Amino acid sequence: MxxxxxxxxxxxxxxxxxxxxxxxxxxxxxxxxxxxxxxxxxxxxxxxxxxxxxxxxxxxxxxxxxxxxxxxxDQVEVVERDYPLLTPKEVNAAVKERLRRRMVVVGGCIGTDAHTVGIDAILNIKGFAGEKGLEYYRELKVVNLGAQVSVPELVERARAESADAVLVSQVVTQRDAHLLNTREMSAAFRESFADDTRPLLVVGGPRFDETMASELGVDRVFGRGTTPGEVASFLVHRVTSAVAA
The missing domain is CATH 3.30.30.60 (D-lysine 5,6-aminomutase beta subunit KamE, N-terminal domain)
Known part of the structure; x- marks a missing residue:
């Protein structure tokens, strides 16, 4: 029904x-x-x-x-997970076999957002919901820039680290600042990188609509309750698929 x-x-x-x-x-x-x-x-x-x-x-x-x-x-629109959910062991094995080097992930909170609980839950080894964060994965190099990172600083650090993916968290926002910040960030990366060298852009936070990825100019939007394992599995799926292509 x-x-x-x-x-x-x-x-x-x-x-x-x-x-x-x-x-x-x-x-x-x-x-x-x-x-x-x-x-x-x-x-x-x-x-x-x-x-x-x-x-x-x-x-x-x-x-x-x-x-x-x-x-x-039947009229409800959601973003279904279109990639397999992997264990940390499977993530490490996939990166080692397909990428043949460590995957580099740069993350932080942009704009005036000083609330790092979201990005820390995904990146820090302590993790979230009983899962270890991305720092736990030996085949992932994680660079956590923390809070109040400017967009130019994020772009420059991603370039310096040769980042495969950039993770941005927006938790405390007002007047749709999370949407404005995300659009600014995605525009800056597209201006600074060629399409074939641009890192994967991923944003997350409780006020994001997961269906807005294309509108915001990012590759994926994650909402509240997202676990490190989901993010790691998505990164492996997209980054290694791009290499295979």
């Missing part, structure tokens, strides 16, 4: 839970404003099940209510 409705208390009852903040002091009027907003968003009835003051002039709400909207799962 491709047409579905939200499930709350019983199958297909359309019940959903929504949280948001309004610039209204905590109180009855604030709760009424929250219910009004939820109604305008299509929730009917809408019940304010939780409200909490956020300072003196703001209130946080959780609203529970019914929506009439249907979801057609």
């Amino acid at each position: 491709s047409i579905v409705r939200p499930y709350g208390d019983t199958t297909g009852d359309g019940m959903v839970q929504l949280s948001f903040t309004l610039p209204v002091p905590h109180g009855k009027r604030a709760e009424g404003a929250a219910a009004q907003l939820a109604n305008k968003m299509g929730m009917d009835p809408a019940l304010v099940v939780h409200s909490k003051p956020m300072g003196t002039d703001f209130t946080f709400f959780v609203v529970y209510g019914r929506v009439q909207h249907l979801v057609d799962t």
Whole structure:
């Protein structure tokens, strides 16, 4: 069945839970404003099940209510994994056999983003979700530039290291800064490298849409929850395929 409705208390009852903040002091009027907003968003009835003051002039709400909207799962667009998921041993073997040298990966956070938790989760040996980061792979040379890396600095370091891939993380962003930064970065690499020498460009972060890779000018976009193993497997798949071609 491709047409579905939200499930709350019983199958297909359309019940959903929504949280948001309004610039209204905590109180009855604030709760009424929250219910009004939820109604305008299509929730009917809408019940304010939780409200909490956020300072003196703001209130946080959780609203529970019914929506009439249907979801057609056949119309959902996602990026499916089109490469095999490899173990660290298999990654090392593939790089050694097909590339015949260590694969070079340069990574960092560009722009004003000082939050390195994303890039560190993928690159650092401690890894993420029980998986070791790319530093653990003996056939990968990892250069982690850290936070607040300028685009020219990233391009220059990628050139100096003869990078096969460049990984960029954007975690803390405002006003779509992650999209602007990514477009600037991809344009700079395309200007500085010929198509056959440009490193693979990969970006990731919780606010990225994985379907926007071509629009952003990068080779792959990874969203929240991505593990080091997924990234390593993708890099091996793309880099070694390019060499074979």
